Every structure is written in structure tokens, then in C-alpha cells.
Amino acid sequence: MAEVLERVTKIIVDRLGVEESEVKVEASFKDDLGADSLDVVELVMELEDEFDMEISDDDAEKIATVGDAVNYIQAKQ
Amino acid sequence: MKLTGKTAIVTGASRGIGREIALELARQGASVAVNYAGSEAKANAVVDEIKALGVAAFSVQCDVSSSESVSAMIKEVIEEFGQIDILVNNAGITKDNLLMRMKEDEWDAVINTNLKGVFLCTKGVTRQMMKQRSGRIINISSIVGVSGNPGQANYVAAKSGVIGLTKTTAKELASRGITVNAIAPGFITTEMTDELNDDLKGQMLQQIPLAKFGEPSDIAKVVSFLASEDSKYMTGQTLHVDGGMVM
Numbered sequence: 001m002a003e004v005l006e007r008v009t010k011i012i013v014d015r016l017g018v019e020e021s022e023v024k025v026e027a028s029f030k031d032d033l034g035a036d037s038l039d040v041v042e043l044v045m046e047l048e049d050e051f052d053m054e055i056s057d058d059d060a061e062k063i064a065t066v067g068d069a070v071n072y073i074q075a076k077q
Numbered sequence: 078m079k080l081t082g083k084t085a086i087v088t089g090a091s092r093g094i095g096r097e098i099a100l101e102l103a104r105q106g107a108s109v110a111v112n113y114a115g116s117e118a119k120a121n122a123v124v125d126e127i128k129a130l131g132v133a134a135f136s137v138q139c140d141v142s143s144s145e146s147v148s149a150m151i152k153e154v155i156e157e158f159g160q161i162d163i164l165v166n167n168a169g170i171t172k173d174n175l176l177m178r179m180k181e182d183e184w185d186a187v188i189n190t191n192l193k194g195v196f197l198c199t200k201g202v203t204r205q206m207m208k209q210r211s212g213r214i215i216n217i218s219s220i221v222g223v224s225g226n227p228g229q230a231n232y233v234a235a236k237s238g239v240i241g242l243t244k245t246t247a248k249e250l251a252s253r254g255i256t257v258n259a260i261a262p263g264f265i266t267t268e269m270t271d272e273l274n275d276d277l278k279g280q281m282l283q284q285i286p287l288a289k290f291g292e293p294s295d296i297a298k299v300v301s302f303l304a305s306e307d308s309k310y311m312t313g314q315t316l317h318v319d320g321g322m323v324m
């Protein structure tokens with residue numbers, strides 16, 4: 001969990017230009033971290049590259065918070 | 078040479094306007110993936126002509142109306158070239174008929190290749206272009222997509238749809254450095270237009286202020302402009318290249 005969260009957090013900080021302290025598990029990409037729809041699409045693309053997995057469009061649509069992303073990745077690994 | 082070091086995919090590049098677009102991009106220095114649906118020998122001839130110019134090229138078979146086929150093509154181009162700077166959505170077919178006689182399969186075939194194909198290829202390259210933070214998408218519409226044309230309900234609907242798709246894609250991708258523009262060719266002499274009868278050609282000529290039909294190179298030069306830095310402040314536009322037929 002810790003390692004996945006750390007890697008996900010780094011990508012979010014780089015991509016969205018937010019502070020690491022803002023990236024909480026319950027934080028919503030759009031509502032709390034200032035991402036627009038396209039930012040979320042890009043985040044998912046980067047997660048795919050970082051964790052070497054394919055995230056289908058259907059699954060990607062369900063990823064709304066930092067926790068959603070971490071849980072999804074852990075379940076797939 | 079305006080496009081040195083760039084890489085391009087041109088759909089429907091084995092013949093007609095697409096062939097000339099592929100050659101013109103290559104003359105400007107771009108490496109070109111020459112897409113074809115069925116004419117492998119003609120596509121390979123285009124590849125040979127491009128290689129003779131000293132830039133890289135290869136042919137890639139793909140039915141643009143099939144998402145699997147498009148995914149495979151994009152993957153192959155990225156493996157071959159490492160990047161995709163330019164996509165020219167040119168592949169198109171016609172199945173003309175009066176609305177009252179048009180069969181459902183004629184409608185579907187034209188919409189699938191000419192409109193859905195643009196959607197699929199655009200979606201396919203967007204991931205790569207977003208990562209690059211740059212890209213040029215050029216859609217070949219048609220002047221009849223603006224004016225309408227009897228006997229071409231399917232073709233006109235698709236080409237008009239391409240103009241709307243161009244505007245939306247331009248708005249969605251602008252923040253990522255990707256521009257999307259369309260060209261609406263008028264009457265360009267190709268195999269596709271050779272099939273029209275002389276009466277119709279005569280009538281059309283009367284509607285063209287510049288009083289002649291266009292050549293594929295007239296379109297290819299504008300594609301080359303839209304693919305280059307010269308057009309960097311343009312997006313979402315449809316350029317009429319039609320001798321002044323529709324203003």
C-alpha cells in the first residue's frame with residue numbers, strides 16, 4: 001500500500017502541481033486537486049506507464065479519488 | 078523543408094489525394110506511414126517514391142472503421158517511428174445514391190469509413206500526442222460537407238460530421254499543444270471523381286470562379302502548411318480549397 005501510494009502521489013504532484021500534503025487518500029482529483037477531465041485522462045495514462053498495466057476506459061471512469069487509483073492498482077497487481 | 082524530423086500517418090495514402098499528401102509531407106522532410114485498406118501494391122509504390130527522397134516510409138494495412146485494426150496500426154507506427162507528430166485523416170469512400178434509393182448498408186459503409194474512421198484514428202494518436210505535448214491532426218472533409226450535394230446524403234453527412242468533430246477535438250486538445258484543422262476540397266481530379274459523367278463535370282465547372290478543377294497537389298500543399306509551424310496559431314478551422322466554389 002505504502003509503496004503504491006508513494007508512487008501514485010509523486011505522479012499526482014508532478015502532473016497537477018499540487019503539494020504532497022494535499023494528496024490524501026480521500027482527495028478527489030477534480031474537486032480537491034484542481035484536475036479537469038483531461039488531466040484525469042492523462043493521470044490514468046501515466047499510471048498505466050508507471051505500473052505497466054492497461055486500464056480500460058470503463059475502469060478509468062470509476063477512478064475519482066487518490067484512494068480509487070491506489071486500490072485499483074493494488075487489486076490488479 | 079518545413080517538416081524535417083517529423084513523423085506522419087496518412088490514411089488512404091495509396092491513391093488520389095492521400096498519395097499526393099504523403100509525397101508532399103515527405104518532400105518537406107517528414108517520415109511517413111502510408112496507410113492503405115486494399116491496394117498494397119500501390120501503397121508500396123508510394124513508399125518507394127518516398128524512400129527515393131531520402132526519408133523513412135513504410136506501408137501499413139488498416140481498415141480505419143475497425144478499432145482493433147486502428148490500434149494495431151498506431152502501435153506499429155509508434156514502434157517504427159517512436160513518435161507521431163502528424164495525422165492526416167484522408168481515407169474515404171463513396172457510395173452515391175439518391176436518398177430515396179439509398180440502402181442502409183450504403184449509408185453505414187460511408188459513415189463508418191469517412192466519419193467513424195476519423196474518430197478512431199484521432200482517438201488512437203491522441204495518447205501519444207498528449208504525451209508529446211504537441212501534434213497536428215488534419216482532417217480531409219469535403220466542400221459538399223458545407224454545401225450539400227444531391228445523391229450523396231451519406232458522404233455529405235460524414236464530411237459535415239468531420240467538420241464538427243474537428244472543432245470539438247480542437248477544443249479538447251488545444252491545452253495539450255495539439256491543433257486540429259480540416260480541409261474541404263472542392264472538385265479535385267482523382268480516380269474517385271473520374272467516375273462522374275461529363276455533363277455533371279461541365280455543370281460543376283460553371284460553379285467554380287477559378288474556372289478549373291483542382292489537382293491533388295493543391296490539397297497536399299495546404300496539408301503541408303497545416304502540418305508545419307507556419308499554422309501554429311490556427312485550430313478548429315476548415316479551409317476551403319475549391320477554386321472559390323463555396324464562399
